Amino acid sequence: MEDHHGSSSAYLQLFMDEASLYNRIVLGSLLPMKLWDPLPHFIQSWVRNCIGGTLIYFLSASLWCFYIYYLNRNLYFPTDAIPSNKAMLLQIYVAMKAMPWYCALPTLSEYMVENGWTRCFSRISDVGWPAYFVYLAIYLVIVEFGIYWMHRELHDIKPLYKYLHATHHIYNKQNTLSPFAGLAFHPLDGILQAVPHVIALFLVPTHLTSHIALLFLEAIWTANIHDCIHAKAWPVMGAGYHTIHHTTYRHNYGHYTIWMDWMFGTLRDPQAQDDESKVM
Template identity: 80%
Template sequence: MEDHGSTYLGLFVDETTFYNRIVLGSLLPSRVWEPLPHFLQTWLRNYLGGTLIYFLSGFLWCFYIYYWKRNVYVPEDAIPSKKAMLLQIFVTMKAMPWYTALPSLSEYMVENGWTKCFSRISDIGMLAYLVYLATYLVIVEFGIYWMHRELHDIKPLYKYLHATHHVYNKQNTLSPFAGLAFHPLDGILQAVPHVAALFLVPTHFTTHIVLLFLEAIWTANIHDCIHSNLWPVMGAGYHTIHHTTYRHNYGHYTICMDWIFGTLRDPLDDGSKKVM
């Protein structure tokens, strides 16, 4: 590969190459991945990294709430069956190669200078970084809310894409493994706001990658049916209501967008829709 180190865009290529070597070098023999083009190395790194995060977060959380703290957080009759969780894993793993194509594409666009990404926080200063990060998160919250809501409101999108995820509509069918159990295109569409934000606001490249992969951990958490009651976080209590009513709590990290657009339903205030 051409040496890009003397250019600013080369910093992004150097960074992704470094990440590729850390992940792929730790998991695969060099003869398997080093001959691959840079883009395919990046996709393979994202695929293996995303898969590891999915299984580690899912298994550890399931072990904690279903076995170590059995009957503390989830009643015995509400623990999902092994069959249900294996099906969720199967659906997720079919989609994982496609999910991880999106961050690979976003990294390619960053490396080629198509976005507003910057490589080093020191280039702009900490205060500007925090302002840009807050703006990025608002864009993601707004974008995911409306993408998720339209996947319900536009009937063909729901029927052919989002319904795959909503077969899990009761507490004893929801588990941390359901977090990424989507039709591949559905999962990609809901992550698109992360990529769109790169074109709208200056974004720290590493922060973007971290936030994308944190999605795997976050989605595991909001499908465990445990209401944390930590305002304004859109925790599992809110999201379980979404899986039972289909018309509320479309939001992502916070309840703000549902509150603004009138679709919020609080699990503590709504006794008629109690899920715990």
């Protein structure tokens, strides 16, 4: 009998088939078959992830930059607070150098899933919708906790900050931060902050498609939290909170929500900071 933890070869084949489908959709749409079909499955998946990650990065950041800097110019920022094209091009350069390395992580996680090393399941029907949402909630809590502490340690451990995280923190004010800064990290820094997504696969049953989607959602989310626009959507860790992180370096390490910063005493609210600035 097959179980949803992937102990049988027949069940593991479902993961292989899913990855092969994604490879055919992405690679088959953009490249001649003779260029990618002979490649090993692992390399096909990595190339697919590189293409997918790059497309998501450029589409999300470009569309958002067009909306806030040009279509609604001066609505969100004064002209002197809009980052220069030179600054954004530098952010793109840093992100593109790191992209092939970033994409090794989802490729590796797929490989581990396909070999039955994780607790992933292929079909939601294997566990049912109620269990799926419970597992997804636990997965997100693990990711939130892990990213918070990984990010915090990248600041607290001086060699990690100096040689890794400082690459991202050269963008530390409104006229240098932009949606393109969202993936402008040292490659190892970006991988370390995404590792909790993979660790969660060994701790809680996880739907593979949801895991892949959440990894690529990172590119969209990081573009959003670097636009310096405070949406006031409590308890979301939006750009208002993250801009404070880039200016104080000691607050708002969280990812999607404010809960971890609230629990561990590192939360600084944008509204409270604005009030303090007015008093001063």
